[in-house]
Amino acid sequence: MKLPEAKVIAADPVFQLNVILWSLLPSEGGRYRSVLHQHGYFLHSIGRRLQLSGERREALAEVAGHGLPSPDVLADHESDPTMLVVECKASSFGSASSTSQQAMKLLVGGSDVADTIGASSSRPAHVLYATRSGDAALLWATLQELQSSLSTEGLPLARAGTLTIELRDLGAWLGLSHGDPPPAPLGDALSAPVEIVTFEEHDSPLPLYILPWDPGVEQDSRLADLGKAVIAARVLNEATAMIGRASLPESLTLNASVLIDAATFGASASWRSRSEVEKVESLAVSRLMKALRAVRDLEVVSHSNPHGIDLTLKSEEQRSAVIDALEKVDEWEALQGPEQPELDLA
Amino acid sequence: MPDKHNLLPRFSTREDVFDYLDGHSVKTADGLAQRHLTGGVVKTVMLETVPGSAQMPPLSRVLSLNEMEVDWIDDEVGFVSAPQLGTRPFGIVELMATRHLAVYTLLKSDVAARVLNPLVRTNPWVDRLWLSAPMFERLWERVEATSHPNRYTRLKFDHEAFFEVSDDDPDLGSDVDSDLDEGELDEAPDDRRASSFTLVDRVSTIREKLPVLQDAYRPLESLVQLRIPAAGRGGHDFYFDGRVTNRSDSFYDHRSNVRDVVDLYRRTTEASENALWLESSIEPHVAFRGAALTIRFSERLADQTFERWLDSTFTRHGRFRLSGRVFRTGPTRAQIAAIDRHLWQTLQMEVSATGITALVPAGTCGNTVHRLITNIQRFLDPAVQAWLGSASYDEVVGASFRGAA
Numbered sequence: 001m002k003l004p005e006a007k008v009i010a011a012d013p014v015f016q017l018n019v020i021l022w023s024l025l026p027s028e029g030g031r032y033r034s035v036l037h038q039h040g041y042f043l044h045s046i047g048r049r050l051q052l053s054g055e056r057r058e059a060l061a062e063v064a065g066h067g068l069p070s071p072d073v074l075a076d077h078e079s080d081p082t083m084l085v086v087e088c089k090a091s092s093f094g095s096a097s098s099t100s101q102q103a104m105k106l107l108v109g110g111s112d113v114a115d116t117i118g119a120s121s122s123r124p125a126h127v128l129y130a131t132r133s134g135d136a137a138l139l140w141a142t143l144q145e146l147q148s149s150l151s152t153e154g155l156p157l158a159r160a161g162t163l164t165i166e167l168r169d170l171g172a173w174l175g176l177s178h179g180d181p182p183p184a185p186l187g188d189a190l191s192a193p194v195e196i197v198t199f200e201e202h203d204s205p206l207p208l209y210i211l212p213w214d215p216g217v218e219q220d221s222r223l224a225d226l227g228k229a230v231i232a233a234r235v236l237n238e239a240t241a242m243i244g245r246a247s248l249p250e251s252l253t254l255n256a257s258v259l260i261d262a263a264t265f266g267a268s269a270s271w272r273s274r275s276e277v278e279k280v281e282s283l284a285v286s287r288l289m290k291a292l293r294a295v296r297d298l299e300v301v302s303h304s305n306p307h308g309i310d311l312t313l314k315s316e317e318q319r320s321a322v323i324d325a326l327e328k329v330d331e332w333e334a335l336q337g338p339e340q341p342e343l344d345l346a
Numbered sequence: 347m348p349d350k351h352n353l354l355p356r357f358s359t360r361e362d363v364f365d366y367l368d369g370h371s372v373k374t375a376d377g378l379a380q381r382h383l384t385g386g387v388v389k390t391v392m393l394e395t396v397p398g399s400a401q402m403p404p405l406s407r408v409l410s411l412n413e414m415e416v417d418w419i420d421d422e423v424g425f426v427s428a429p430q431l432g433t434r435p436f437g438i439v440e441l442m443a444t445r446h447l448a449v450y451t452l453l454k455s456d457v458a459a460r461v462l463n464p465l466v467r468t469n470p471w472v473d474r475l476w477l478s479a480p481m482f483e484r485l486w487e488r489v490e491a492t493s494h495p496n497r498y499t500r501l502k503f504d505h506e507a508f509f510e511v512s513d514d515d516p517d518l519g520s521d522v523d524s525d526l527d528e529g530e531l532d533e534a535p536d537d538r539r540a541s542s543f544t545l546v547d548r549v550s551t552i553r554e555k556l557p558v559l560q561d562a563y564r565p566l567e568s569l570v571q572l573r574i575p576a577a578g579r580g581g582h583d584f585y586f587d588g589r590v591t592n593r594s595d596s597f598y599d600h601r602s603n604v605r606d607v608v609d610l611y612r613r614t615t616e617a618s619e620n621a622l623w624l625e626s627s628i629e630p631h632v633a634f635r636g637a638a639l640t641i642r643f644s645e646r647l648a649d650q651t652f653e654r655w656l657d658s659t660f661t662r663h664g665r666f667r668l669s670g671r672v673f674r675t676g677p678t679r680a681q682i683a684a685i686d687r688h689l690w691q692t693l694q695m696e697v698s699a700t701g702i703t704a705l706v707p708a709g710t711c712g713n714t715v716h717r718l719i720t721n722i723q724r725f726l727d728p729a730v731q732a733w734l735g736s737a738s739y740d741e742v743v744g745a746s747f748r749g750a751a
Contacts, residue, residue: 026735030640030703034736200698203676208696208703226673233671233683237692244690245470247403247411262692265707327662331671331683 003204004220006167010132013217014209014227016088016165017072019172020130021046021210023196024075031198032207035174036075039189041084044074044117046211047270050085050109051116059155060108069105070270074113074125082183083117083125085110086163090218091131092138095145103129104146110158126159126183133164133177140178164193167205171195211267215276225332232334234263235284240326249314254288256281256307281307287334291325298322352452353434360423363438367450368597388597390590390604391449391462392475392611394713396689405441408471412464428461436461440601442608446475450601470690475588475611476716479723480740482569484747485584485607493575495550500583502571504542505564508665508725509655510648541565541728549575564644568728574603586720613746615712621734621742622715623708637708637735639715641722642701644729652678652699655726660684666721670695686714715739 009015023036024043049070052060057068073086085106093099109116110125117123129139143160150157161179165172175193176182182190197207212234213219213227238259246252260268260281271277285307292300292311298318300311313319357363367388396402406416409426416439418424425435426449436458437451451458466474477485489499543566545552560566573581576594582603583591590607592600622637647655660670660682670684678699685692691714694705702722706714715732719739722730732739 025638027638027640027703027733028736028738029642029731029733030638030701031698032638032640032703037736200676200679203679206675206681208681208694208705210705230673230681230683233673234692234694237671237683237685241685241690241692244685244687247407262707265705327669 002222003206003226004222006205007132008220009205009223010165010167010172011090012219012223013072013088013090014211014214014219014223015172015206016130017046017214018207018210019165019174019196020073020086020088020163022207023174023194024073025210033194033196035189035194035196036084036186039185040078040080041075041185041189042078044076044083045270046073046267047071048074048116050106050113052105052109053115056108056155059153060105063149063153064101064104067105069102069109071106071127074116076117077183077185080183080185081123083113083123084183084186085113085125085127085158087127087129089129089131089135089139092135093142095142095149100142100146103143104150107143107146107150107157107160108155110160111156124158126161126180126186128161128163128179130163130165130174133166133175136162136164136177143179163190166193169195170199170201170203172197172199172205172207211264215271215280229332229334231260231263231280232284232287233331235259236288236326236329236331236334238262239288240323243313243319243322243326246313246319248316248319249312251310251312254285254309254311256284259284278307284334285309287329288326291329292322295321295325351431351436351457352454353431353436354425354438354452356417356425356435358419360419363419363423363425364597364601367438367452369595387452388592388600389451389453389455389458390592390600391451391458392588392590392604392608393447393449393466394473394475394611394615394711395445395447396471396473396711402471405439405447408469409439409465411469411471414465431457431461442605443612446608446612448601448604448608450597466688470688473688473711473713473717475608476713476720477584477586477588477607477611478716478720478739478743479567479569479728480719480743481611481614481716481747482572482584482586484743485572485574485610486569488747489572489574490549490553493549495548495553497549497575498546499549499552499575499581500544500546500571500573501552501556501569502542502544503566503568503728504540504570504724505568505728506540506725507651509651509658541568544571565728568723570724574607576600576603586724610747613749614743615716617742617746617749618712618715618734618739621737622706622710622712637706639704639706639718639735640701640733641704641719642731642733643699643722643727644731645727647678647699647726649678649699656680656697662687665725666718668695688717689714 022032023034024041025034026037027034047070049068052068071085071087075084087106106127110127112122113125114121114123131139140162147157159180161182162177164175164177173193174196176190199205209230212230239254285302288309289302292298298311300309302309409416413429415427416424422441424439426437426439427433427435436453437449440448442448465472570586571583573583575581576599578595580594582600583593584607590604594600658664659666660668660672662669667687668684669687670682673681675681680697682695682697684695689711691710696703719732734742
């Protein structure tokens with residue numbers, strides 16, 4: 001499989017999310033520059049639902065529909081009171097699109113996130129849409145339109161703006177392009193675009209995936225396949241590690257949601273598409289079962305509520321056979337049916 | 347019947363055990379026991395168990411996974427026996443703090459290795475202490491500060507450019523724990539760089555000359571063994587993999603030095619874990635439970651070296667005991683879903699010709715970090731640098747040692 005060209009990768013929300021996460025995650029000495037962390041920001045949560053009071057939900061229901069928004073990233077600051085709400089988008093959207101309904105909720109919900117984080121006093125947030133650079137101006141125009149219409153409804157509004165993510169000069173660059181005056185630390189951090197990830201010539205422009213995939217996000221199929229394979233590899237490893245740590249003889253349960261939770265550093269709890277999550281859990285269990293059934297004399301039973309597998313390990317030989325069987329499972333095939341070819345860098 | 351393995355008699359108190367190891371005559375139920383040699387030539391292995399794991403069974407049960415049996419004298423000290431050596435104890439196990447232990451034995455080195463290496467290799471709850479070069483550097487500074495300048499000491503450096511060979515090497519897959527002999531480097535083939543230096547000189551001379559030598563030749567950054575001078579004659583040889591040999595005339599002095607180093611190691615490990623976890627988990631409700639470890643090579647690996655390292659490392663029997671599923675993302679870059687096969691913990695890695703970035707899940711043992719750095723220093727790059735989140739590994743080690751001063 002050949003990865004898509006750079007402009008498709010730059011527009012990929014999972015790629016964008018990982019660039020944002022690397023800008024927040026403390027790291028030094030390598031190819032990642034955690035510029036937002038260096039200016040005092042830290043990751044608060046991924047995919048957390050923004051709380052809105054009943055009164056505001058009622059006011060928004062007519063123009064923005066039901067439900068609460070779950071932005072990709074919520075970031076806090078060590079001293080500045082304004083938090084950051086970041087949503088990644090492949091491209092701009094118009095004020096009449098369905099995406100604009102989510103934007104309206106973010107703009108209103110971001111005006112005070114105290115309920116969302118359980119704070120006792122008001123906490124404003126700055127709402128940021130991350131997108132590829134060519135779409136930022138249009139997206140900001142849409143946000144301004146939405147701000148204007150919400151303002152006439154008398155609803156409180158967060159300040160907002162756009163972040164740009166570009167692939168150029170062998171790097172992934174994060175910039176602050178359009179918007180209301182940013183919180184001071186954000187303005188300082190991104191007074192000019194910053195190279196968050198550097199690449200070498202002929203590298204695929206991918207960062208080390210913190211989150212490789214989100215089943216609720218629309219992606220180019222090649223990037224989605226790669227993300228699923230990485231998640232599958234991690235899930236298989238988590239299962240293998242559990243088997244490796246077992247004190248024999250031992251009965252243990254491989255719970256699909258626990259394995260996926262570990263494989264995503266706890267972020268899968270925020271995956272929004274529950275039906276997709278169910279599908280992934282079911283696939284993981286069926287593929288694990290296929291491998292485990294091949295181990296001689298292994299007592300193994302699967303269940304679907306929750307998705308998981310019970311097995312009993314009786315001896316070191318059996319442990320070794322189970323690990324062997326799990327290590328032979330093809331990660332490309334594990335979560336996506338037919339086997340995919342290896343990544344082609346040519 | 348003479349005891350060819352130097353097994354131990356049983357005593358009822360720790361004081362009796364330690365007196366016996368120190369060379370005193372100690373009364374047992376069967377009569378009077380006395381060692382032929384006084385004080386010295388006790389071998390010690392310093393070990394670490396997985397921290398804070400609710401899943402970890404009690405230590406007796408952990409050791410029983412390797413068919414070892416512990417007969418506790420008190421809450422911290424017990425006799426340990428292994429079936430291949432019969433029912434008499436081959437060593438004394440001593441718990442130090444919550445997660446570290448030392449096993450003292452009079453067995454010959456090769457017998458001790460045969461008994462204890464499988465414990466580390468196959469037991470998911472037990473690992474060695476991995477004394478990295480930055481830790482040895484700080485220990486050396488302590489020796490400089492506390493020893494008379496005319497005392498003799500011994501430092502050993504080794505680095506084997508293990509992955510530089512272009513020809514096929516049948517030994518490539520062997521893991522690092524299986525061959526922990528002092529003479530390992532002497533047997534390295536001649537077609538790759540292998541540097542092994544032992545310096546035995548006065549403290550003052552080494553203090554003066556070492557920085558000059560290290561500036562001139564990078565493998566001298568890879569310090570793997572240090573003799574800490576004893577209060578009396580001789581000293582205590584600490585090895586990179588947690589082994590210690592008592593070459594002094596006092597077991598008590600030996601134990602005291604082992605306890606000091608274990609304490610320093612504990613502080614460093616806890617500080618490493620804090621550096622990784624506190625920065626990334628300032629609030630308890632943060633959704634992401636991981637942190638970044640960065641390792642930077644002092645110079646770029648040759649393409650062939652990178653290929654060889656990548657191909658031979660992340661396999662079931664790889665030298666670093668890391669297996670993994672590899673996703674190539676560039677000619678000299680790959681993402682790897684990896685498993686630490688010592689402790690059966692997962693980690694996500696990106697490796698390239700210039701270094702490593704690893705995402706380690708919250709709670710990962712700091713020992714995993716020390717082991718990775720120590721192995722890279724020995725086999726890939728003697729002057730490697732590392733960061734835990736945004737904190738320099740050297741500074742974390744230095745601060746831990748200063749904090750204990």
